[in-house]
Amino acid sequence: MAIRETWATRIGFILAAVGSAVGLGNIWRFPFLTAESGGAAFLVAYLILIVVIGLPVMLVEFVIGRRAKQNVVGAFPEIGAPTWKFIGAIGALAGFVILSYYSVVGGWVIQYIVGSVTGGYAGNAEAFFGSAAEGTNALAYDLLFMAIVAGIVSLGVRDGLERAAKVMIPSVVGLLVILAAYGATLSGASEGYAYYLSPDMSTIVGDAISLLPDAAGQAFFTLSLGMGVMITYASYLGEDRNLLHDSLLIVAVDTFVAILAGLAVFPFLFAQGVDPGAGGVGTTFVGLASAFGTLPGGQVVGFVFFSMLFLAALTSAFSILEVIVSFAIDTFDVDRRPATVAIAAVIFLVGVPTAMSLDYLTLYDAIANQILLIGGGLLLAIFGGWFFASEASDELRRGMPGGETLTTVWIWVLRVPVVLVLAYVLYNGIVAVAGIVGGM
Numbered sequence: 434m435a436i437r438e439t440w441a442t443r444i445g446f447i448l449a450a451v452g453s454a455v456g457l458g459n460i461w462r463f464p465f466l467t468a469e470s471g472g473a474a475f476l477v478a479y480l481i482l483i484v485v486i487g488l489p490v491m492l493v494e495f496v497i498g499r500r501a502k503q504n505v506v507g508a509f510p511e512i513g514a515p516t517w518k519f520i521g522a523i524g525a526l527a528g529f530v531i532l533s534y535y536s537v538v539g540g541w542v543i544q545y546i547v548g549s550v551t552g553g554y555a556g557n558a559e560a561f562f563g564s565a566a567e568g569t570n571a572l573a574y575d576l577l578f579m580a581i582v583a584g585i586v587s588l589g590v591r592d593g594l595e596r597a598a599k600v601m602i603p604s605v606v607g608l609l610v611i612l613a614a615y616g617a618t619l620s621g622a623s624e625g626y627a628y629y630l631s632p633d634m635s636t637i638v639g640d641a642i643s644l645l646p647d648a649a650g651q652a653f654f655t656l657s658l659g660m661g662v663m664i665t666y667a668s669y670l671g672e673d674r675n676l677l678h679d680s681l682l683i684v685a686v687d688t689f690v691a692i693l694a695g696l697a698v699f700p701f702l703f704a705q706g707v708d709p710g711a712g713g714v715g716t717t718f719v720g721l722a723s724a725f726g727t728l729p730g731g732q733v734v735g736f737v738f739f740s741m742l743f744l745a746a747l748t749s750a751f752s753i754l755e756v757i758v759s760f761a762i763d764t765f766d767v768d769r770r771p772a773t774v775a776i777a778a779v780i781f782l783v784g785v786p787t788a789m790s791l792d793y794l795t796l797y798d799a800i801a802n803q804i805l806l807i808g809g810g811l812l813l814a815i816f817g818g819w820f821f822a823s824e825a826s827d828e829l830r831r832g833m834p835g836g837e838t839l840t841t842v843w844i845w846v847l848r849v850p851v852v853l854v855l856a857y858v859l860y861n862g863i864v865a866v867a868g869i870v871g872g873m
């Protein structure tokens with residue numbers, strides 16, 4: 434067997450993990466979900482879940498990956514838990530579903546890069562989205578996006594990924610700050626901030642429970658959890674890093690970018706009089722495009738912004754395909770290139786309905802986030818908290834000297850609150866998806 438690669442640089446692991454986490458989830462999905470789900474109450478629920486559920490599950494993935502040094506499926510037998518292999522299988526399945534529509538949204542981003550050059554969306558934000566989002570345009574750009582991702586994965590350019598993340602993260606943050614600052618000068622800004630940032634304290638508890646399923650799905654999606662990305666990335670770790678530090682940093686950067694994206698989108702929605710609850714999956718693109726349409730020099734800023742969003746989407750899409758390809762290489766002893774091409778082709782075919790109709794995109798998104806990632810997270814929490822607790826604790830303490838109390842807290846958070854919340858969310862998700870299917 435070939436020697437397993439490890440990260441090229443000390444911070445390669447962090448860069449790649451942040452590159453996976455920061456993507457369309459932060460800049461596209463977070464603002465539109467927040468808009469749709471009542472604004473500030475959703476933000477509060479989401480922030481709580483990131484810390485209480487997301488962080489502990491991320492640590493489970495990290496300890497499994499670092500201990501096993503194997504792909505998602507192979508990791509479980511390697512650490513003496515072969516019956517739990519099916520967690521990896523669910524993860525790989527989740528990858529197929531997510532990437533199949535993620536690449537459609539990635540294709541929208543390419544169309545917005547082109548639109549920034551041609552001026553296609555200026556003064557025309559809603560119509561532009563309408564023609565970009567579904568149908569043959571969407572399908573063609575979906576294919577282009579998939580081909581680019583497959584190209585990168587088949588070359589196995591891990592260090593290219595590290596470099597891309599190094600450029601992408603500061604640029605995305607910088608541009609979002611500029612947009613947010615411009616948004617602050619608009620007449621709708623204060624209404625936008627009120628909607629986004631001031632939860633109604635009298636209803637927050639009731640709201641938080643009803644918002645739990647969407648907020649939990651978003652927490653998993655944005656942190657790339659529940660499908661083994663973090664298992665796979667931690668499997669390339671050659672040294673005993675302090676995994677708690679690393680996960681805190683990854684979570685902090687990811688959350689910062691999402692909050693910033695909201696600050697950049699909401700003032701524009703309110704300034705344009707767009708009803709935040711009505712736009713669905715198009716909300717963010719319509720909001721941003723109308724911002725670039727009016728901002729002085731907006732086409733140039735838009736071009737740079739969508740190019741960076743494209744990089745952000747690419748580093749995330751890469752991580753999804755890498756999970757599946759690394760599984761296929763380890764398991765079937767196939768070469769990287771043919772494996773990548775075949776898997777990417779299947780994913781593209783699975784995603785065709787989501788490029789042709791937003792209803793399917795919404796359905797796939799619900800299946801992935803409300804069922805597959807949540808189900809994967811629930812199983813990881815049960816496994817890590819109840820069946821693998823002492824090994825998991827040992828593994829976490831390597832690189833984190835003297836963390837006895839912290840590890841105990843971690844295990845108990847996994848055992849009870851994480852398991853209960855995710856079981857509740859999973860049940861809700863199954864009911865919700867059955868409802869969508871029944872209504873189609």
Ligand code: PHE
Pocket residue numbers: 453454455456457458459531653654655656657658660662749750752753
């Ligand atoms: N976290 C990525 C984003 O926010 C999406 C993703 C989900 C990546 C699941 C990998 C696994 O865009």
